[in-house]
């Protein structure tokens with residue numbers, strides 16, 4: 001059985017694990033024995049998928065209130081100590097990645113996520129940081145002075161510091177299967193964790209006619225409403241109708257966390273109330289009213305086609321029991337004009353489910369932030385750190401989740417380097 005004492009072993013070669021290793025080599029830790037263990041056959045597989053292959057790696061206006069966590073105060077302090085500015089500096093000046101800003105979103109200027117994966121890989125190689133792929137870690141156990149990292153083969157490793165960066169549960173094909181819980185079984189119990197659940201995912205509905213909208217995109221907003229009529233979350237942006245019969249798009253994903261919680265807590269009447277126009281009801285009412293004067297003889301589909309996608313008009317009017325391709329706008333009386341307007345601006349879609357782990361971009365849940373110190377070290381377990389999506393911190397779309405990976409990784413690296 002091979003055994004070796006490392007100064008630091010990082011379990012998981014994803015965004016957080018690679019960034020932690022890179023930061024360690026920059027700090028006084030340089031020259032120490034550092035090892036990254038990756039369960040898959042190569043590092044950074046999920047990172048390579050991010051931002052539709054372009055990697056939206058941060059956001060210049062990160063707002064801590066747009067994250068879910070069990071310790072909001074600590075999260076705010078972490079992001080204040082190491083946020084977008086520090087990340088941008090590190091990427092540009094240490095990793096050599098030229099960044100480009102689109103609105104508030106940061107990308108590599110190549111608009112290729114492989115640029116980011118390569119930059120991290122090359123930096124680790126330049127600094128003689130060992131990386132072993134295809135090594136699946138089963139457990140981390142505490143011995144008197146060091147940690148023992150056991151794998152699914154007969155190989156084990158000894159380390160003074162261990163960083164768990166095994167990610168959450170989403171896109172399990174990339175190797176992230178929520179292993180932090182299993183790996184820390186001998187050291188923790190379930191009180192240390194919030195159960196992992198999908199977040200940033202699509203929503204499904206069985207409402208009649210929704211499959212006919214597959215592939216349609218429209219600007220608007222979405223409100224998640226429970227059975228009491230309370231708005232639990234809202235967001236605006238592009239709504240995408242999916243081929244499975246549901247809705248997705250950034251604004252839908254941003255409110256999906258609230259839906260997952262409601263459904264998992266047994267709420268049976270969850271609605272996504274959609275504004276399908278991107279405009280206020282007053283504006284829409286006026287626009288249709290004017291069209292009724294100008295194009296009274298046209299069918300409703302034709303008369304409204306300049307301001308609304310035909311499929312949307314057809315879907316909403318069908319829901320009202322009307323045939324938009326037969327009825328003229330003249331025939332749409334004031335009462336029905338108001339009803340159409342109200343539905344276009346607040347269409348209630350009953351939500352029956354949500355995209356599972358294989359569809360979601362991020363997971364909520366994980367190791368409680370409140371059980372970590374300010375530098376991601378497990379309280380009472382000197383030298384044991386948890387970073388990235390393994391921690392109970394998840395944010396909205398727009399670079400928030402990778403920023404958390406970079407932030408938590410850099411803070412852990414700083415702490416480890418000061419301790420040795």
Ligand SMILES: Cc1cc2nc3c(=O)[nH]c(=O)nc-3n(C[C@H](O)[C@H](O)[C@H](O)COP(=O)(O)OP(=O)(O)OC[C@H]3O[C@@H](n4cnc5c(N)ncnc54)[C@H](O)[C@@H]3O)c2cc1C
Nearest residue numbers: 012014015016039050051056137167175388389399401402
């Ligand atoms: C399709 C998609 C697009 C996304 N786009 C964006 C975006 O544009 N911007 C953004 O901010 N966020 C985005 N995200 C979210 C972002 O990718 C994650 O938040 C981030 O990758 C988390 O980093 P991590 O290192 O904590 O975990 P991961 O990237 O999941 O890495 C964990 C690593 O640990 C390894 N591992 C797991 N278990 C073991 C084990 N037992 N032993 C050894 N190794 C193990 C895994 O193989 C994996 O390589 C996206 C996610 C997806 C799925």
